[in-house]
Amino acid sequence: MTAFPMQNMVTRKLENGARLDQRDRERLAELVRGWRALPPRSDIISHGDDPEFVHVILEGIACRYKILPDGRRSIMALLIPGDFCDMHVAILGRMDHGIGTLTPCRVVDIPRSEIEELLTDYPNIARAMWWATLVDEAVLREWLVNMGKRRADRQMAHLLCELYLRYASIGWNGDFSLPMTQEQLSDTLGITAVHAQRVVAGLRQDGLIGIEERQITIPDIARLMEFAEFDPDYLHLPS
Amino acid sequence: MTAFPMQNMVTRKLENGARLDQRDRERLAELVRGWRALPPRSDIISHGDDPEFVHVILEGIACRYKILPDGRRSIMALLIPGDFCDMHVAILGRMDHGIGTLTPCRVVDIPRSEIEELLTDYPNIARAMWWATLVDEAVLREWLVNMGKRRADRQMAHLLCELYLRYASIGWNGDFSLPMTQEQLSDTLGITAVHAQRVVAGLRQDGLIGIEERQITIPDIARLMEFAEFDPDYLHLPS
DNA sequence: CGGGTCCTTGACAGATTTCAAGACGTGTGG
DNA sequence: CCACACGTCTTGAAATCTGTCAAGGACCCG
Numbered sequence: 291m292t293a294f295p296m297q298n299m300v301t302r303k304l305e306n307g308a309r310l311d312q313r314d315r316e317r318l319a320e321l322v323r324g325w326r327a328l329p330p331r332s333d334i335i336s337h338g339d340d341p342e343f344v345h346v347i348l349e350g351i352a353c354r355y356k357i358l359p360d361g362r363r364s365i366m367a368l369l370i371p372g373d374f375c376d377m378h379v380a381i382l383g384r385m386d387h388g389i390g391t392l393t394p395c396r397v398v399d400i401p402r403s404e405i406e407e408l409l410t411d412y413p414n415i416a417r418a419m420w421w422a423t424l425v426d427e428a429v430l431r432e433w434l435v436n437m438g439k440r441r442a443d444r445q446m447a448h449l450l451c452e453l454y455l456r457y458a459s460i461g462w463n464g465d466f467s468l469p470m471t472q473e474q475l476s477d478t479l480g481i482t483a484v485h486a487q488r489v490v491a492g493l494r495q496d497g498l499i500g501i502e503e504r505q506i507t508i509p510d511i512a513r514l515m516e517f518a519e520f521d522p523d524y525l526h527l528p529s
Numbered sequence: 530m531t532a533f534p535m536q537n538m539v540t541r542k543l544e545n546g547a548r549l550d551q552r553d554r555e556r557l558a559e560l561v562r563g564w565r566a567l568p569p570r571s572d573i574i575s576h577g578d579d580p581e582f583v584h585v586i587l588e589g590i591a592c593r594y595k596i597l598p599d600g601r602r603s604i605m606a607l608l609i610p611g612d613f614c615d616m617h618v619a620i621l622g623r624m625d626h627g628i629g630t631l632t633p634c635r636v637v638d639i640p641r642s643e644i645e646e647l648l649t650d651y652p653n654i655a656r657a658m659w660w661a662t663l664v665d666e667a668v669l670r671e672w673l674v675n676m677g678k679r680r681a682d683r684q685m686a687h688l689l690c691e692l693y694l695r696y697a698s699i700g701w702n703g704d705f706s707l708p709m710t711q712e713q714l715s716d717t718l719g720i721t722a723v724h725a726q727r728v729v730a731g732l733r734q735d736g737l738i739g740i741e742e743r744q745i746t747i748p749d750i751a752r753l754m755e756f757a758e759f760d761p762d763y764l765h766l767p768s
Numbered sequence: 769c770g771g772g773t774c775c776t777t778g779a780c781a782g783a784t785t786t787c788a789a790g791a792c793g794t795g796t797g798g
Numbered sequence: 799c800c801a802c803a804c805g806t807c808t809t810g811a812a813a814t815c816t817g818t819c820a821a822g823g824a825c826c827c828g
Binding site for chain 2: 307354358359362366367378382386417420421424425426427430431433434435438479519523526
């Protein structure tokens, strides 16, 4: 899961939500020109910030997270290439959570003024961005179901199916292999790292997932989806 | 928790998110003129619908929910007076979950065309509605943390604190008492009804909540908030 | 080599579910 | 008025899942 044509991730993602024309695509291509590289475990934006930039992931995996009073971390969203981190925080005024990298990332910082202009002058893009926000909300709802009602092994399987489809939806063409640690997965699913390891081991033993170079792979997505009772409806992808 | 000045619930709620002028208020007052009454356990809008109306709760409690393949119900949001049920589904195209009443409700149905007009001609209201959508998302994130990291008793306490503040934010002036059944609470927290009952009994024994006429009351909100480690930040209410 | 991160394993404790049964209140119909 | 059904709440005991604590191994990198 390394190099792949990254300029287009944003366009591909947004085209799932609205029809874009050539002018839209060119503007988006301009926007993501200058990027910066971030190491793992670094904050893209911190809790409490009143952000002047909108951030977009071009490569790598980041997350929304909160730290509890006792120091535990809760991951509430995974952000992959094409995802906007904090599109509409301006309306809320301040971040109520942090966003940080899990793997090495490439990130673009877009001044809020440019975004305002974008939303005004490019209605297709504006619509696509609201679509993305609403899908994020739908994903949160599904995670809530997942966490509330399913046991850890199905939960893990469900998360993997979602990521598989989300990567597919941005045109990811290589094999799926997930560069997340088991601790990161456990913070995402709301279980302990020890338990996450046992779950991974169990899924592997059942042949539902594979492990190559410490990364999870999916030998048979259909089987995994069946095990997870996965219904892709909530991702609102074009069929 | 019965009769209270209901026409203003919508205005009060939205005024937490944006400054409204007299013209905005008058338009909103017109919108919620005609309402209908719904008994408990009835759908306001069903999974899969492509809705032509936007629904607003004027009285009672409703919920977003999904039914799992095995028949269990998962409640992903509680909707109280002033809340818009399905404001922006038009962008997504179809409902990926259902919305149903938990108690008797009064609901307004607003044609989508009127909403479109509202969003165009009343920018303050449009902004307030996006604010509401983003707060809904923030609430979902907090629920995810709650469910993932806290034990059932704190979870229950946390939910009660949130509802207390949300009622306060729409100008609720009477005593807080919650007309939800323990089964409804359990579906919201992702625990079994049996366990929910034990948790409620425990909180009651510790004096953190009271029960009057089968409804939960809060004798000392400060103590309950402390127990729940509740931080109201995520509700983005004006301070 | 040393230090760090990550993965793995075992035994035990704790939280939550499951299954089963009964109590309580309310409304309906005989 | 009573009998009955129904939804809700309550309780107990056992099974199951998940967390906790503790330790060791694998791997990478300076």
